[in-house]
Amino acid sequence: MTKDMNVTVTTTEAINFDWLEARVATLIEDEGPIDPGESLIFYGLDSLRVMKLAGELKEHGITVSFEDLAKDPTLNAWSALIDARKGG
Amino acid sequence: MRARVAKARAVYDDWQVALGQLRAALPTCRVAMRSADCAGGARERRAAQHDAGRRAAAAAGMDLTGMSCLAGRGADGAPEWPNGLCGSISHCGGCSVAMVGALAHWSGLGIDIEQHLNTDIAAEIAPVALTQSEQDEFGCDPLQVALAFSAKESLFKALNPLIKKRFDFDAAELCWAGGCEPQLRLVYDLSPEWSAGRTIQPILIPCRAGVLTAVALSA
Structure with missing residues (x-):
């Protein structure tokens, strides 16, 4: 479990929906499809993994808090949030 | 398969040491842990964790009150406790733990x-x-x-x-x-x-x- 969470990203990667979907798939350790409108809690995404994603985004210069992510934990909501913060 | 079960058992046993210390620190609370089957995909694992958490809460509540105690689930996913009780649930890998106490003693309980x-x-x-x-x-x-x-x-x-x-x-x-x-x-x-x-x-x-x-x- 820890090994999968260790996959790191480089700062040259494009932070877009595909990146987000791939990162979340790694974090939940499942290769199956993810419904972009469904709560990621139902896929087993826990607080530590949400925090890890917030940390990765911060490394890419995108500041989102844990609470920003936790209040609407879906791929669609996170993608919109990230786009908004990139623009900000 | 056998190795996975043995490892899960060892982790469960390791947690019991910590739970013993918690029970000693909070003697008016009740704490219980239950194992979840971590086979299958992410959704199945999460469902198993949730089920194990509710079973842990039921065991802790039964230990505290002597009665059946089923925690509901609020809109935000947090547990909803029967009248007179408070508590919380946490999951980690194949283990779920619940802590329950009486509102007469505690206004809020959190465990992780x-x-x-x-x-x-x-x-x-x-x-x-x-x-x-x-x-x-x-x-x-x-x-x-x-x-x-x-x-x-x-x-x-x-x-x-x-x-x-x-x-x-x-x-x-x-x-x-x-x-x-x-x-x-x-x-x-x-x-x-x-x-x-x-x-x-x-x-x-x-x-x-x-x-x-x-x-x-x-x-």
């Missing part, structure tokens, strides 16, 4: 279990999970980061139902009063009663399986 962090993950989450003051004090020490992260999770679970307000990891910081007594100090006002500077004493229990933390707010 986390696996040990490795140095990479600790370094990654520290800038988001820890305040600047905590980062200055703890650096990226994996144990300290895990304890601070987990203690804030426990604080949220105990306090959120009371003040009915969500708050982030920057709302409190872990410090060591006198170098040995852990305290969570509120960084900003959460409510008139829970204002900046107020301190709460968390219970921090590192063990071989990971870290267990709890916050118990007196009635």
Whole structure:
């Protein structure tokens, strides 16, 4: 479990929906499809993994808090949030 | 298969040591752990965790009250407790733990279990999970980061139902009063009663399986 969470990203990667979907798939350790409108809690995404994603985004210069992510934990909501913060 | 079951059993046994210490620290609360089957995909694992958490809550509630005690589920996914009780549930890998107490004694109870962090993950989450003051004090020490992260999770679970307000990891910081007594100090006002500077004493229990933390707010 820890090994999968260790996959790191480089700062040259494009932070877009595909990146987000791939990162979340790694974090939940499942290769199956993810419904972009469904709560990621139902896929087993826990607080530590949400925090890890917030940390990765911060490394890419995108500041989102844990609470920003936790209040609407879906791929669609996170993608919109990230786009908004990139623009900000 | 046999190796996976044996490992899960060993982790479960490791947690029991920490649970024993928690029971000793909070004798009026009841704590129970149940195992979840971690086979299958992410959704199946999560469903198994949820089921194990509810079974743990039922066992802790039965131990406390002598009656059947089924925790419901609120819109935000947090457990809803029968009248007269409070508590919380935490999941980590194949183990789910629940802590239950009487509202006559406790206004809020929070419990959290986390696996040990490795140095990479600790370094990654520290800038988001820890305040600047905590980062200055703890650096990226994996144990300290895990304890601070987990203690804030426990604080949220105990306090959120009371003040009915969500708050982030920057709302409190872990410090060591006198170098040995852990305290969570509120960084900003959460409510008139829970204002900046107020301190709460968390219970921090590192063990071989990971870290267990709890916050118990007196009635």
